[in-house]
Amino acid sequence: MNKTQQKKVHLIIHSASAAAAVVGAGMAQLPFPDATVLLPIQTAMVIALGKVFHIKLEEGTAKALATQFLAQKAGQLTARFLVGKLPVAGNVINGSTAAxxxxxxxxxxxxxxxxDYAKKGKA
Known part of the structure; x- marks a missing residue:
């Protein structure tokens, strides 16, 4: 990954993580998991990362990648949801875990x- 790509990747990932933190903290006391809102954030992040490395991803593919990752983290998401029932502390824990x-x-x-980009001889 060259310096330009690295800067773009940092911006994309940190922006998505910050958005996830806000969502996680804001939705801590709601009666449904924040994964419903995190999925579009992570899908957009995957698509943006693909563009940095000239990998064209359809929204469905990116969503599948994000969904697979979220499925692996289902236990953590459930725990975060339960912890989210704690006022203030739950918001902080939920937000930081989402980020x-x-x-x-x-x-x-x-x-x-x-x-993948390097294997194609474009690095």
Missing amino acids: AITESYGWIIAKEFSE
């Missing part, structure tokens, strides 16, 4: 895309 999951997911995808 951390989105951040790690973004870096996993960026690494994969970067490796």
